[in-house]
Every structure is written in C-alpha cells, then in structure tokens.
Amino acid sequence: MNNSGETILARQQWKIRITGILTVLAVPGVFVPDTFASFLGVEPLWVELASALTFIVAFAFAAWLSRCPNCGLNLLFYGMRHEHVGSWLAWSLNVKTCPRCGYSLSGRENSVGNAG
Numbered sequence: 091m092n093n094s095g096e097t098i099l100a101r102q103q104w105k106i107r108i109t110g111i112l113t114v115l116a117v118p119g120v121f122v123p124d125t126f127a128s129f130l131g132v133e134p135l136w137v138e139l140a141s142a143l144t145f146i147v148a149f150a151f152a153a154w155l156s157r158c159p160n161c162g163l164n165l166l167f168y169g170m171r172h173e174h175v176g177s178w179l180a181w182s183l184n185v186k187t188c189p190r191c192g193y194s195l196s197g198r199e200n201s202v203g204n205a206g
C-alpha cells in the first residue's frame with residue numbers, strides 16, 4: 091500500500107462523513123421536534139434533547155477525528171477559518187500536508203520531480 095499523496099484524513103474520512111451525516115440528521119430534530127415526536131410517539135422535549143446531544147457529540151467527534159496526528163492542529167476548524175464557505179469541508183478532507191507542521195502520511199513530500 092504505497093499511495094503517493096494520501097490525504098492526512100484519508101483513514102478517518104468515512105468516520106468524518108458518518109458524523110457529518112449524523113450532524114445534518116440531528117438539525118431538524120432540534121428545530122422541529124414536534125414533527126418527529128408525533129411520529130415516534132414521545133415527548134417533543136426528548137426529541138429535542140436527543141437531537142441536540144447527537145449534534146454536539148457528532149460534531150465534537152468529527153472535530154476530534156480531524157486533528158493532525160503530529161501537531162494536533164484541527165484541520166476542520168482550520169479549513170473553516172481559512173477556506174471559502176463552500177469548499178472548506180472538501181479542503182479539510184483532502185489536505186495532504188499539515189499547514190502548520192508540514193506533516194504528511196507519505197513523509198516523502200520533499201523528493202518530488204524524480205523522473206523515472
């Protein structure tokens with residue numbers, strides 16, 4: 091397994107996607123809990139609490155997964171601050187070299203241009 095240019099978050103990417111999906115799914119439960127409460131037959135408060143908790147835990151987990159393994163820089167938050175609104179997530183998932191410490195999974199970013 092010698093993929094050149096493997097992204098830092100390549101091995102976490104599916105986990106981050108799952109937490110992202112959970113975060114998105116939790117949003118309507120927070121804002122329109124009554125719809126889900128009547129569907130599930132429970133109190134709206136429980137739907138609201140469960141959705142808020144899911145949102146927070148999923149988002150925290152995604153943020154935790156998105157850290158640089160070397161220096162701990164949060165690539166998800168870094169992308170939010172430094173990239174455009176529409177592209178920060180793609181940037182975070184596709185970053186190959188840590189913008190702070192220069193860490194990369196291949197570790198051979200210096201030896202480019204080797205014709206062969």
Ligand SMILES: [Zn+2]
Pocket residue numbers: 158159160161162163188189190191192193
């Ligand atoms: Zn780093």
